[in-house]
Amino acid sequence: MAHQPGDKIPDMGTLFLTATPIGNLEDMSLRGMRILREVGLIAAEDTRHTRQLLTHFDIHTPLISYYEHNKLTRLDTILAALSQGDVALVSDAGTPAINDPGYELVKAALAAGHSISPVPGPCSPIAALVASGLPTDSFLYLGYLPRKTSERKALFERVGKLPYTLIFLESPHRVLESLADMQVFLGDREAVAARELTKLFEQFIRGTISQVRAHFLQNEPRGEFVLVIGGQVESSGEKWSEPALLAAIDKSILDGKKAKEISAELSETSGWGKKEIYALVTKAK
Numbered sequence: 588m589a590h591q592p593g594d595k596i597p598d599m600g601t602l603f604l605t606a607t608p609i610g611n612l613e614d615m616s617l618r619g620m621r622i623l624r625e626v627g628l629i630a631a632e633d634t635r636h637t638r639q640l641l642t643h644f645d646i647h648t649p650l651i652s653y654y655e656h657n658k659l660t661r662l663d664t665i666l667a668a669l670s671q672g673d674v675a676l677v678s679d680a681g682t683p684a685i686n687d688p689g690y691e692l693v694k695a696a697l698a699a700g701h702s703i704s705p706v707p708g709p710c711s712p713i714a715a716l717v718a719s720g721l722p723t724d725s726f727l728y729l730g731y732l733p734r735k736t737s738e739r740k741a742l743f744e745r746v747g748k749l750p751y752t753l754i755f756l757e758s759p760h761r762v763l764e765s766l767a768d769m770q771v772f773l774g775d776r777e778a779v780a781a782r783e784l785t786k787l788f789e790q791f792i793r794g795t796i797s798q799v800r801a802h803f804l805q806n807e808p809r810g811e812f813v814l815v816i817g818g819q820v821e822s823s824g825e826k827w828s829e830p831a832l833l834a835a836i837d838k839s840i841l842d843g844k845k846a847k848e849i850s851a852e853l854s855e856t857s858g859w860g861k862k863e864i865y866a867l868v869t870k871a872k
Contacts (some may be wrong), residue, residue: 599667600627602696604689606708607640609680610786612737614709620644627672630665631800632679632687640677648675658688662695666792669701682710686730687754712754713868715781718791719752722818726752732765736842739765743772753816759808766800767814769816769837774856775831777817782810797831826858836871846872 603622608614623629623646630653631637637650651668653676655663668674676683676692681795682705683689693703714726727746732755733739746753757765762780769778777798780803783789788810798818827835832853839849850864857864 599699599701600672600674601702601704602669602674602693603704603706604683604693605675605706606682606710607637607677607680607713609709609714609784610789611644612640613787615640615644616706616708617849618656619706619708620646620701622673622675623648623677624656625673626675628665628668629677630661630692631677632683636679637677639830653688653692655688658691662692666693666699666701667698668694669699669760675706680709680711682708683709685712685855709785711781711784711811711813712756714784715779715815716752716754718781720793721752721779723752723816725818728754729757731756732761734761735789736764736768739768740772743769747773748819749820750820752818754845755814755816757812757814759810759812762808762814763800763803763810765814766796766803767834770796770800770831771835771838771852773816775827776871781813781815782808784813786810788817795831797828797834797859800834827856832857832859832864833867833871836868840868840871 591801603626605619605621605622623641626648627650629637629650631650634650634652634666641648651661651664653665665674676689678687678689684693694702706796716723727749729742729746733742775795775797778799779791779796780799792799835853835857836849839852846865846868849868850861853859854861
């Protein structure tokens, strides 16, 4: 069994939520390796990916797949395994049950009377946050950004006035568009783009949203991104720079918005007057 002094020993099998490296194999914990060796079954988001990890650490525990498209059909199998002993849940990378269907397995295991035990370790949103230089005392993690501008706008309008540091995940081929929408709907606030965390080419780009976007306009975005955005702060009375405003205007024009709509939206966040923005929109068109 996978229990040692300090581990709670339940009457039934325990589901261990076992964190795995997000890029650097040295981040695999000693406890995590022990758990993966001693449980009767490992439920993995991608068995091929996890098998490579297990091979590296000479672990030979049986694997079963558990991911978004088979999460319902696998529940009974995993619960049956828990009735016989301990099971570990792992994701492709990082802490399971964050941005994957693990939470549904957790709910089902709890309902069946099993114990849940976290085996802490790597987590990309937290890794990016603590290294960002932005406030860490209160933050809001919101997962992957929506694919469409209209959906991102709705999200930003819900959270834009909150004082908490905001954390998002984004793919490399949408990061420029998402940063442009952030600038329009959140304002040109402090931002950090973290990519390739814990890997050889780990990188943090810090600045305002427009400055971070400008960097990736000159350098092709690669790797998965964590975007850490400053919370709403009281206005300093400073206006956006004209280049920052023009970039937001260009994005809004490309989205098919009319001059009145653009000037109304940007006047709320940029510190520029509606008439000034309207004139710039007319000139840009």
